[in-house]
Amino acid sequence: MSTHVPIVEDPEAPSGAIGAPSVENETLSDYVRGRIVGLRSGELGNIPIMVGIILIAIYFQSRNSNFLTAGNFVNLIVQMAPIAVIGMGIVFVLLLGEIDLSVGFVSGVGGAICAVLLLPGGTSVPTSVAIIVALGAGLGIGLVQGTLFAKVGIPSFVVTLAGLLAWNGVVLLIVGSRGTIVIQDSFVNGIANNSLSHIAAWVVVEGSVLLYAAIQYAAVRSRRKAGLPNVPTSLILIRIGVFAILGAVVVIVCNSSRGLPYVGVLMIALMLFWTFITDRTTFGRHVYAVGGSAEAARRAGIRVDLVRIMVFGISGMMAALGGIILASRLSSVDTNAGGGSILLYSIAAAVIGGTSLFGGRGTIRSAILGAIVIASIDNGLGLLNVSAGTKFIVTGLVLLAAVTVDSLSRRGRESAGRA
Amino acid sequence: MSDHPSDQPILELQGVSKTFGAVHALTKVDFRVRSGEVMALVGDNGAGKSTLIKGVAGIYPFDEGKIIWEGSEVHIAGPKDAAKLGIEVVYQDLALCDNLDVVQNMYLGREALSSLRRLDETTMERKARETLKTLAVTTLQSVRQPVASLSGGQRQSVAVAKAVMWNSKLVILDEPTAALGVAQTRQVLDLVKRLGSQGLAVVIISHNLHDIFEVADRITVLRLGQSIGDLKVSETTQQEVVQQITAGELSHVPGVPAEVIAS
Numbered sequence: 210m211s212t213h214v215p216i217v218e219d220p221e222a223p224s225g226a227i228g229a230p231s232v233e234n235e236t237l238s239d240y241v242r243g244r245i246v247g248l249r250s251g252e253l254g255n256i257p258i259m260v261g262i263i264l265i266a267i268y269f270q271s272r273n274s275n276f277l278t279a280g281n282f283v284n285l286i287v288q289m290a291p292i293a294v295i296g297m298g299i300v301f302v303l304l305l306g307e308i309d310l311s312v313g314f315v316s317g318v319g320g321a322i323c324a325v326l327l328l329p330g331g332t333s334v335p336t337s338v339a340i341i342v343a344l345g346a347g348l349g350i351g352l353v354q355g356t357l358f359a360k361v362g363i364p365s366f367v368v369t370l371a372g373l374l375a376w377n378g379v380v381l382l383i384v385g386s387r388g389t390i391v392i393q394d395s396f397v398n399g400i401a402n403n404s405l406s407h408i409a410a411w412v413v414v415e416g417s418v419l420l421y422a423a424i425q426y427a428a429v430r431s432r433r434k435a436g437l438p439n440v441p442t443s444l445i446l447i448r449i450g451v452f453a454i455l456g457a458v459v460v461i462v463c464n465s466s467r468g469l470p471y472v473g474v475l476m477i478a479l480m481l482f483w484t485f486i487t488d489r490t491t492f493g494r495h496v497y498a499v500g501g502s503a504e505a506a507r508r509a510g511i512r513v514d515l516v517r518i519m520v521f522g523i524s525g526m527m528a529a530l531g532g533i534i535l536a537s538r539l540s541s542v543d544t545n546a547g548g549g550s551i552l553l554y555s556i557a558a559a560v561i562g563g564t565s566l567f568g569g570r571g572t573i574r575s576a577i578l579g580a581i582v583i584a585s586i587d588n589g590l591g592l593l594n595v596s597a598g599t600k601f602i603v604t605g606l607v608l609l610a611a612v613t614v615d616s617l618s619r620r621g622r623e624s625a626g627r628a
Numbered sequence: 629m630s631d632h633p634s635d636q637p638i639l640e641l642q643g644v645s646k647t648f649g650a651v652h653a654l655t656k657v658d659f660r661v662r663s664g665e666v667m668a669l670v671g672d673n674g675a676g677k678s679t680l681i682k683g684v685a686g687i688y689p690f691d692e693g694k695i696i697w698e699g700s701e702v703h704i705a706g707p708k709d710a711a712k713l714g715i716e717v718v719y720q721d722l723a724l725c726d727n728l729d730v731v732q733n734m735y736l737g738r739e740a741l742s743s744l745r746r747l748d749e750t751t752m753e754r755k756a757r758e759t760l761k762t763l764a765v766t767t768l769q770s771v772r773q774p775v776a777s778l779s780g781g782q783r784q785s786v787a788v789a790k791a792v793m794w795n796s797k798l799v800i801l802d803e804p805t806a807a808l809g810v811a812q813t814r815q816v817l818d819l820v821k822r823l824g825s826q827g828l829a830v831v832i833i834s835h836n837l838h839d840i841f842e843v844a845d846r847i848t849v850l851r852l853g854q855s856i857g858d859l860k861v862s863e864t865t866q867q868e869v870v871q872q873i874t875a876g877e878l879s880h881v882p883g884v885p886a887e888v889i890a891s
Contacts, residue, residue: 435750437757489746491739494728498736501725508723509737510708569727 237441249621257614258562258578261607265582269589276589279466286463287401287538289577289584290472291316291531295555296562296576297483298351298527301520303559304487304500306568307358307365309521311372312528312555315350317380317547319343319529320536324390325383327397336396344529350376351525355518365521373552380546389543392536400475401538404468413474414456417481422449472534476577479527483573496520500569531555550601554583557604561611567619582607636699638663638829639684639715639798644693646679653679656693657855659848661831663797666824668840668861669833671850672873677833680850681800685717686710698797716791717800724787726776730768731756733775734790759793760785762826763819781812785819798829805839817843837866851876 248256269276295312302309326332326339334342354372358365384390392398405413425445432439463469487493495516498506507513535551536542560566561582562575586607590600637660646654654676661667669677683690686704695702697713704710710717724733731749734756742748756771765785768778775783784804791799801820805813820843823830834840840847841861849856849872856876859869 431750432753435754437750437753491741491745491747494732494736494739494747497728498725498732501727502723505723505725506736508707508719510711511737569725 237443240441240444255563255578258582261582265585273592275592279462282462283466283470285584285588286473287470288588289580290476291535291551292554292558292583293476293577293580294479294534295528295531296558296580297479297573298524299556299559300564300571300573300576301496302524303564303566304496304568304571305517305520306500308369309524310369310552311354311376312524313552314373314376314380314547315347315525315528316532316535316551318376319347319532320542320546321380321383322346323397323533324392324536324542327392327394328390329393336394340533343533344526347529348522348526351522352518355521358521359514359517381544384542384544389541391541397537398540399471401470401472401534404470405474407464407468410460410464410469414460415453418449418453418456421452480573480577487573497569557608558583560615561608565615566612637661638698640696642694642696644683644690646683646690652853655853659855661829663829664824664827665846666820666830666832666844668844668847669831669850670840670847670869670873675850676853677850681717681802681833684715714795714797716794716796718787718791718802718804720803720806724775724783727774729774730771730786733786734793759789763789763822765789779812780808781815784816788819792823799823800831802833804832805834805836837869841866849873849876852878854878
């Protein structure tokens with residue numbers, strides 16, 4: 210009575226797809242064709258952001274020829290760094306489908322703690338201890354907020370909104386009547402203000418590209434050994450080539466000005482580290498799973514609460530690190546630390562970079578890509594001497610555009626059955 | 629890999645009961661299933677089907693009665709105990725993560741690791757492919773496509789494959805065809821038959837008697853928390869099963885002692 214005729218049930222599937230999952234290697238043209246199909250059904254990837262960055266660069270360069278100078282490029286790296294670093298923590302929170310509104314003032318707390326501990330004639334702790342204590346404070350704040358959310362069941366929006374207010378208060382108390390704490394520690398100031406030597410910049414950047422190539426090669430070899438299909442080799446070579454050229458351009462441009470800032474290297478190192486965590490560890494896999502379906506994750510035996518608490522811990526710690534970078538850039542911390550636009554810029558960076566607000570979709574690098582956009586607009590409008598009011602309006606509109614792209618592409622995926 | 633069910637049941641429940649406050653969800657139910665056998669569990673809404681499988685899966689343990697697994701009595705206190713014995717449940721709402729791909733879902737919570745605690749994607753993908761191949765799940769375009777892009781039948785197949793890849797001996801399917809169209813139902817029923825013929829014990833819950841008569845070897849009928857009968861599909865008819873589901877004779881009337889009924 211059993212009939213083993215394979216059922217063709219998906220009219221859109223190409224006829225060749227019926228049968229055992231194919232083990233043939235894709236060719237480059239297959240890959241491009243697959244990407245185009247994906248694009249049509251809302252898998253936009255990095256395309257909108259790349260187009261956005263190019264348009265922004267063309268616009269500001271045409272309005273003010275200082276925009277694309279080497280000096281301004283280095284400024285841009287320093288300006289985007291705190292946004293990108295805090296944004297990486299936000300990516301984790303967004304992957305869960307949650308929000309952390311406290312990161313602005315948590316960054317303020319981090320910067321303030323670091324600055325106070327390094328006050329001359331104060332505690333006289335080593336620089337490393339001051340930084341670790343500041344990061345630990347951010348981590349602790351995040352873990353507490355995460356616990357209130359995961360264990361007590363208070364919505365993350367409310368917990369972190371309360372945090373937004375409370376940590377603002379803590380910044381005011383730490384900085385206190387001093388008004389401004391000037392940082393004299395040369396290491397902390399150097400994070401944002403000093404640069405690698407020309408040769409070191411070359412070694413670090415192109416060394417990273419070589420490392421990337423080696424990892425890709427190892428992955429291809431292991432898959433081939435196991436008889437699994439590989440992405441086209443030509444595509445991998447193109448990617449490596451693009452990274453090598455981009456890296457070279459960055460180094461040449463930076464070296465013709467103040468050099469590659471340490472904070473630029475820190476940013477890339479953090480991106481690689483957290484990308485490893487999200488893509489290559491069980492913790493990262495479980496973050497995506499909880500964001501996709503918390504119930505499915507729970508039934509698979511994942512400790513959902515623990516994942517949530519740790520994600521908020523990461524967010525808090527990255528916020529504190531962003532605060533230290535911000536303090537380093539200004540060589541000081543004042544009562545306003547962590548206020549203003551930093552919170553919304555960081556969340557906007559992650560979203561503009563392509564991390565979904567709806568949970569389960571996103572990458573660490575989206576924080577960097579989004580930070581490039583935000584910092585470019587901020588920097589470019591600054592060069593055009595527009596008012597702060599105009600800056601906020603433009604940035605708000607860009608954020609709105611990014612979320613619109615996210616929502617529309619989600620609808621596209623839904624109608625193409627890929628939601 | 630026997631085609632014939634062995635005589636000793638792999639799972640036997642003896643007189644299990646479960647109450648939720650004043651509600652008697654299960655009253656002294658006996659149930660058995662053998663390896664290589666597809667056992668259907670039928671009954672009207674509220675008959676206790678879900679309570680029975682949740683007890684076996686360790687989601688809420690029975691109040692009384694014995695669970696005998698492969699000939700010896702066991703206690704199943706939680707889902708992990710059930711998984712350790714080799715019992716896997718495929719729930720109605722599937723429990724897959726839409727944003728993860730097929731391989732990631734099949735290994736969710738039990739990821740394979742290589743050195744430095746890195747995810748071993750190569751091993752996971754290879755083994756997932758093998759499992760899908762042995763189950764003849766062949767309509768997937770790629771094991772690396774997100775589950776969101778799969779049809780209902782394909783998702784159900786992935787959920788079943790996820791359940792059987794852990795050396796499981798008993799697979800419980802809760803309404804596996806409830807939300808599926810005709811062609812997709814066919815696909816899942818074929819898969820259920822293959823599980824049985826590969827020597828696994830299968831328990832399938834369904835309201836669709838037509839489906840049950842196609843795949844099941846035996847049928848256990850539950851009514852108002854009691855087991856009405858254990859029927860051989862080859863020796864019964866749909867009419868008889870319907871009659872048992874709706875008006876089967878109860879040995880206990882809830883709230884009335886057994887002696888009263890007997891007298």
